[in-house]
Every structure is written in structure tokens, then in C-alpha cells.
Amino acid sequence: NAGVTQTPKFQVLKTGQSMTLQCAQDMNHNSMYWYRQDPGMGLRLIYYSASEGTTDKGEVPNGYNVSRLNKREFSLRLESAAPSQTSVYFCASSPLFGTGAPSGANVLTFGAGSRLTVL
Amino acid sequence: GESVGLHLPTLSVQEGDNSIINCAYSNSASDYFIWYKQESGKGPQFIIDIRSNMDKRQGQRVTVLLNKTVKHLSLQIAATQPGDSAVYFCAERTGGYQKVTFGTGTKLQVIP
Numbered sequence: 252n253a254g255v256t257q258t259p260k261f262q263v264l265k266t267g268q269s270m271t272l273q274c275a276q277d278m279n280h281n282s283m284y285w286y287r288q289d290p291g292m293g294l295r296l297i298y299y300s301a302s303e304g305t306t307d308k309g310e311v312p313n314g315y316n317v318s319r320l321n322k323r324e325f326s327l328r329l330e331s332a333a334p335s336q337t338s339v340y341f342c343a344s345s346p347l348f349g350t351g352a353p354s355g356a357n358v359l360t361f362g363a364g365s366r367l368t369v370l
Numbered sequence: 371g372e373s374v375g376l377h378l379p380t381l382s383v384q385e386g387d388n389s390i391i392n393c394a395y396s397n398s399a400s401d402y403f404i405w406y407k408q409e410s411g412k413g414p415q416f417i418i419d420i421r422s423n424m425d426k427r428q429g430q431r432v433t434v435l436l437n438k439t440v441k442h443l444s445l446q447i448a449a450t451q452p453g454d455s456a457v458y459f460c461a462e463r464t465g466g467y468q469k470v471t472f473g474t475g476t477k478l479q480v481i482p
Contacts, residue, residue: 364412
């Protein structure tokens with residue numbers, strides 16, 4: 252049981268290049284998320300998918316797009332990378348989403364992270 | 371709102387002592403709180419959670435206390451071990467936003 256798997260683990264891009272971060276979970280979770288983590292800051296939500304077929308913006312969506320390919324997979328795309336997008340990106344999943352769910356259903360399981368550097 | 375800083379607050383604790391990590395949350399409407407532990411180079415891991423209708427919840431070697439009056443959350447770790455060295459984040463779930471917001475984190479250093 253792998254949990255949440257992210258690829259790649261490391262990536263260096265030049266300004267203006269595009270790339271896609273891949274994420275897959277094998278826990279049959281309904282909800283998936285992309286966060287970024289910058290030095291000295293908490294995790295900030297970029298986009299989330301409450302259930303298969305839906306995606307919504309989080310706190311910092313500008314410069315990113317997402318695709319919920321199926322229940323297992325949720326990808327994050329940078330169309331034209333900028334140095335401000337240098338960060339560590341974490342994918343996460345949870346059984347359910349939102350305040351109507353039982354508490355434990357909102358617990359996030361995180362991937363190991365993808366370190367992205369934009370030059 | 372969310373505080374932003376370049377340097378994480380750090381708590382240094384002697385091995386075997388108890389640790390208390392504090393967190394101030396921002397939204398009085400938050401109904402559920404979670405503590406995560408993040409070891410170097412890894413993603414955050416769930417430690418313990420608490421609903422807003424509770425004041426205290428205990429797990430294995432960990433206790434979370436919630437004071438809604440002053441919007442304060444704390445994580446107590448008993449008999450701190452070197453393996454507890456990590457960054458600890460509190461997170462709050464807020465009704466209406468339907469998402470979990472993370473604090474900036476506290477670094478726990480355990481001195482052998």
C-alpha cells in the first residue's frame with residue numbers, strides 16, 4: 252500500500268518552461284489536494300478536488316492548473332514557470348471533504364513532496 | 371489571518387522531558403483541528419485531531435488541548451524522544467471555506 256505517490260521528486264526548470272507534477276493515491280480517497288510549502292511558511296493550498304470530476308481554487312491558484320484524471324490521479328500543471336514558483340509541492344488526499352464530513356474523514360495523507368526550482 | 375515568517379519558532383527540549391507546542395488559530399468558526407508532524411524531507415503526517423466541542427483529547431504519548439475562548443491549541447508530547455524532532459503544524463477546518471488551513475509550524479529539537 253503506497254499511499255500518495257508524487258513524481259518527480261526533483262525538477263529544475265527555466266523561466267517560461269512548462270511541466271506537470273503527477274500524483275496518485277491508492278487509498279480510494281475521494282478528495283485530493285495540491286499544496287506548496289515555502290521556507291518558514293505553512294502549507295498553502297493551490298487547488299483541490301473534493302470529488303472526482305470537480306476541481307476548485309485554493310488560496311494561491313495563480314499560475315497553476317489542475318486535472319483530476321480519475322479517482323486516483325490529480326495532476327498539477329505549470330504552464331509558464333516563474334521563479335516565484337520555486338517551492339516544495341505536496342499532493343495530499345482525504346477520504347472526504349468539507350465540514351459535513353466526520354472529522355477523521357478530513358485527515359490528509361501527504362505524498363513525500365516534489366522540490367521544484369525555477370531559474 | 372495567517373502569519374508569515376522567514377524563521378520557524380524553535381522549541382528545544384531535553385530527551386525524556388515533556389514538550390508543549392502552542393498554536394493560535396485565527397477563525398472562531400473553525401470546528402475541527404489537526405496536528406501534523408513533518409520530518410525533514412518528508413510530507414506531513416497526522417498525529418492527532420480534536421473537534422471544537424472537546425477541550426482535550428489524548429493519544430499515545432500526545433495530548434491536544436483546545437481553548438476556544440482564546441483560540442489556542444496546544445500539543446503536549448510526553449517523554450520526548452529524538453524521533454520526535456520535526457516541524458509540527460496545527461491546522462484548522464473552517465466552515466464556509468471547506469478547507470483546512472495550516473499554521474506556519476514550530477520546529478521541535480530534542481537534545482539527547
